[in-house]
Amino acid sequence: xxxxxxxxxxxxxxxxxxxxxxxxxxxxxxxxxxxxxxxxxxxxxxxxxxxxxxxxxxxxxxxxxxxxxxxxxxxxxxxxxxxxxxxxxxxxxxxxxxxxxxxxxxxxxxxxxxxxxxxxxxxxxxxxxxxxxxxxxxxxxxxxxxxxxxxxxxxxxxxxxxxxxxxxxxxxxxxxxxxxxxxxxxxxxxxxxxxxxxxxxxxxxxxxxxxxxxxxxxxxxxxxxxxxxxxxxxxxxxxxxxxxxxxxxxxxxxxxxxxxxxxxxxxxxxxxxxxxxxxxxxxxxxxxxxxxxxxxxxxxxxxxxxxxxxxxxxxxxxxxxxxxxxxxxxxxxxxxxxxxxxxxxxxxxxxxxxxxxxxxx
Ligand code: GLA
Numbered sequence: 001x002x003x004x005x006x007x008x009x010x011x012x013x014x015x016x017x018x019x020x021x022x023x024x025x026x027x028x029x030x031x032x033x034x035x036x037x038x039x040x041x042x043x044x045x046x047x048x049x050x051x052x053x054x055x056x057x058x059x060x061x062x063x064x065x066x067x068x069x070x071x072x073x074x075x076x077x078x079x080x081x082x083x084x085x086x087x088x089x090x091x092x093x094x095x096x097x098x099x100x101x102x103x104x105x106x107x108x109x110x111x112x113x114x115x116x117x118x119x120x121x122x123x124x125x126x127x128x129x130x131x132x133x134x135x136x137x138x139x140x141x142x143x144x145x146x147x148x149x150x151x152x153x154x155x156x157x158x159x160x161x162x163x164x165x166x167x168x169x170x171x172x173x174x175x176x177x178x179x180x181x182x183x184x185x186x187x188x189x190x191x192x193x194x195x196x197x198x199x200x201x202x203x204x205x206x207x208x209x210x211x212x213x214x215x216x217x218x219x220x221x222x223x224x225x226x227x228x229x230x231x232x233x234x235x236x237x238x239x240x241x242x243x244x245x246x247x248x249x250x251x252x253x254x255x256x257x258x259x260x261x262x263x264x265x266x267x268x269x270x271x272x273x274x275x276x277x278x279x280x281x282x283x284x285x286x287x288x289x290x291x292x293x294x295x296x297x298x299x300x301x302x303x304x305x306x307x308x309x310x311x312x313x314x315x316x317x318x319x320x321x322x323x324x325x326x327x328x329x330x331x332x333x334x335x336x337x338x339x340x341x342x343x344x345x346x347x348x349x350x351x352x353x354x355x356x357x358x359x360x361x
Contacts, residue, residue: 197228
């Protein structure tokens with residue numbers, strides 16, 4: 001009986017309340033023996049109630065958009081540092097870890113990047129020198145703040161018949177751009193941890209291709225430290241075995257693992273943009289809440305088991321008040337993928353995750 005008392009007492013003491021006002025601890029404290037825990041943020045979220053929530057709950061942040069090629073380097077000879085500077089200062093002043101996202105990606109690129117003055121495609125030499133210039137400037141600027149960079153984002157194709165995604169990077173430079181991006185980042189900051197970051201990393205076919213690419217970089221002696229598993233998941237999947245297999249295989253490459261963009265959509269996975277149908281439900285029903293709790297519980301059980309290789313877990317956005325999944329891919333549809341509700345309060349799923357952690361121990 002005595003043991004039962006201690007288990008109950010421990011559980012009650014560790015029960016998170018509705019919000020920071022009730023609980024001196026945040027996610028970062030509950031997970032302190034596991035991994036860093038964080039969120040992606042916009043520059044305006046470094047002040048006000050969202051900033052308070054971030055500081056209470058998280059110990060690592062990522063710039064949601066402010067460090068991407070397009071926003072930070074809109075013209076060939078002009079960098080726009082303000083947004084990223086604000087986020088870097090917020091991290092520095094508050095002792096938060098900062099992940100850099102992202103140096104080489106096919107999306108959110110500026111219009112000048114792939115073309116010359118005549119509007120025609122640049123050649124490989126020019127594109128690689130632009131990439132080097134970009135990486136060197138951005139990595140140097142945040143060298144004292146950013147400890148880990150997503151160097152290349154989403155280079156693997158989702159198409160079963162294709163290995164690498166067909167992008168201007170690939171078409172102009174061939175596969176070599178991957179190795180070059182890592183080399184340039186390493187030269188700019190030899191201390192920074194360098195990651196390859198992607199989504200659907202648990203898909204068996206895509207996983208094989210990601211592993212092939214990483215092994216090829218490793219065989220060439222390219223400095224790559226880790227894999228960023230984005231983790232844009234859904235209440236409908238992936239399941240525990242799929243996650244377990246994927247994480248174990250990436251671990252076997254000897255890489256660090258960061259979960260970089262975690263959220264659990266309350267809709268089935270879909271990627272094509274469309275309008276919401278007139279009678280399409282978008283309420284966060286009791287059934288969906290339950291499924292989301294179960295899915296987050298499964299996810300964190302797997303992540304906790306792999307705490308030795310998983311160094312950091314970052315949510316993509318802070319709360320359901322503002323998430324990139326609102327209106328994406330379905331215009332007019334609200335989503336509820338995070339641990340905090342539209343009023344920034346902890347959702348019941350938060351308590352469920354913490355209770356699961358305590359049981360594990
Ligand atoms: C990808 C990118 C992120 C972000 C999300 C959607 O996962 O890596 O930077 O753009 O899509 O917000």
